Amino acid sequence: MNKEKVREEIIALRKGANVAYVGSVNREGFPQIKGMLVLESESMKVQYFSTNTGSRRVAQFRANPKACVYYVDDTKDKYKGALFTGTIEVCTDHETKAMLWRDGFEIYYPKGVDDPGYCVYRFTAQSVNYYHGLANMTLQIEEVE
Secondary structure, three states: OOHHHHHHHHHHHHHHOOEEEEEEEOOOOOEEEEEEEOOEEOOOOEEEEEEEOOOHHHHHHHHOOEEEEEEEEOOOOOOEEEEEEEEEEEEOOHHHHHHHOOOOHHHOOOOHHHOOOEEEEEEEEEEEEEEEOOEEEEEEHHHOO
């Protein structure tokens, strides 16, 4: 696999995704996966997701910030996947929450952007493993930016 082509495919896969699979580690050390809507990113390195402060994954990330985010294109004859590995910070500050806030969120968070039940994950990637065509390549995140 050509590194520059892989880089371009990772970027296209990430930017075209509507859903990402976010992985955490539970208290017993087992991996946990959850599909989440893709809403915002600063870059390939920093990606954001919104959730409820009472969710079990918030507690998991506060105890162990190690995480992964997986993007996949599983359309027929086109299977591609990019597994980003890094850490998640649970953000409850107004600025970060406001940046990710969308119309309609008030259904879940009636007090608005400052609802104490609303928080944001800030995922910071260290590396990404790309899989396509029975081959894979791991890049440091700086190689993808």
